[in-house]
Amino acid sequence: MKTLLVRGYGADDKIRLEDTSIPEVAAGQVRIKVRACGVSFVDLLLARGGYQIKPPTPFVPGSEFSGVVDALGDGADGRLAPGDRVCGTRMGAWSEYICLPQELVYPLPPQADFVEASVLLAPYLTSLYALRSRGNLLRGETLLVLGATGSVGHAAVQIGKILGARVIAAASTEAKRAAAMSAGADAVVDTTGDWKAAVKALAGPGGIDVVYDPIGGDATDTAFRTLAWGGRHLMVGFAGGEIGALKSNLSIVKGASLVGVDARQAGERTPALMNELRTEVLALYQQGRIRPLVSHVLPVERFDEAAAKMNDRTGFGRVVFTFPDGPQ
Template sequence: MKTLLVRGYGPEDRIRLEDAAIPEPSAGQVRVRVRACGISFVDLLLARGGYQVRPPTPFVPGSEFSGVVDALGDGADGRLRLGDRVCGTRMGAWSEYICIPQSLAFGLPPQADLIEASVLLAPYLTSLYALRSRAQLSPGETLLVLGAAGSVGHAAVQLGKILGARVIAAASTDTKRSSALAAGADAVVDTTGDWKAAVKALTAPGGVDVVYDPIGGDATDAAFRTLAWGGRHLMVGFAGGEIGVLKSNLSIVKGASLVGVDARQAGERTPALMHALRTEVLALHGQGRIRPLVSHVLPVERFDEAAEKTNDRAGFGRVVFTFDDGARQDP
């Protein structure tokens, strides 16, 4: 089988496509023939040794996948059968075949698009957990989404509308803002200008109820200042490359809260909650109410090109690579 491998963290090391033996599922596992994998900025950061966690080398990177069950280990309870379409998130996803506990393979309808499914769970589960469980976003409230053309931002725009909010999307280009409007945003602001003033004008006289912030840096302070009394600022990540600094008196002046979002820890600490949210995400996708935005689909042999497109800050939408020659792909 084909697999992507990191052999070291030195300056000349990179993610390499190699051949490996097809694994056999252990008791309680299923083997998935992987058809498609998503690439995220965090995946690449971890693979290059720049993340807060550094797995011992060599290791298979990646975290998002979709595919078809092709073998069952002893003790499989019948929840999944051979030929079932599944998706999931796990470390070491970037291999043509993976063996995982049955509980980590989530069934999809027979007609499910495996390209979309490969980039479904991570952004939408994070965003639903953030908006519903952490911010308790209510119908009629105003939601400001920073980085609205990114994967989690795009998910937050769609889910914010489903939860009944008025959604304002912040993005840096006309194309990205048009994408946010197509995803359901009620209004957009240009982050290359005085977007804080624009948001305040759109939400006068009250302000924003919830900020969804995967960007960090200076944007965090500016967005916090748009909050209404009792507002909640969701700190999701730092895609901008810097950790923002807030003056603590702002939380008193606005009666507002800075709320951390860590879906990974939530999965470990509150598994029942995250299972319920994951089930809801899969149902919403099955109903056609949410759709990941996929910008490029490339074969695994063009992984370096796919990684380059993922790192392109001017681009938007998810980059997916496939192990399936029959999958739809970029020319």
């Protein structure tokens, strides 16, 4: 089978496509024939040694996949059967066959698109957890989404509308702002200008109730200053490459909160909650109420090109690669 491997960290090391043996399925596991995988900023950061977690090498990177059940280990409870379409998130997803506990495999409707399903759970689960569980976003409140055409930003626009918020999307180009409007945003702002003033003008005298921030850097300080009294600033990530700094007096002046969002740790600490949210995400997708934005689909043999497209800040939408026999 084809597998992407990281054999060492360093400036000259690359994620390499290699031939490896198909894994044996153990008791309680499901083996998946992977059809499609998403490429995320965090995936590439971890694979290149730039993340706070550094797995021992060699290891298989990647975290998002969709595919078909290929085999069941002893003790499978019948919830899944060979041929079922499934998706999931797990470390080591970038391999043509993967084995994992059956409780970490999630069934898809028969008509589900493998490409879309491969990039469904991570961004939408993160956004639903952030906006509802961490930000307590209420119907009628105003939500500002930074990086609105990135994977989690695009998801946050759609989830924000489902939760009944008025959504203002921030993006740097006309094409990105058009994509945010297509996703359901009520208004957009151009982040290449004085966007703090533009946000305040759109928000009105009340200000922004919740900021969804996967960008970091200087954008964090700017966005925090648009918050209303009692506002919540959700810190989701640092896709801009820099960790922003805030003057702590701002939280007093605004009675506002900086709230950290870490869906990975939440899955470990509050698994029941995250399973409920994951079930809701899958239902929303089946109902057609959410849909990932995919920009490029490439075969795994062109992974380097896929990674380069993911790092192109002028583009937007998810980059997905596929293994042989997929997608269908």
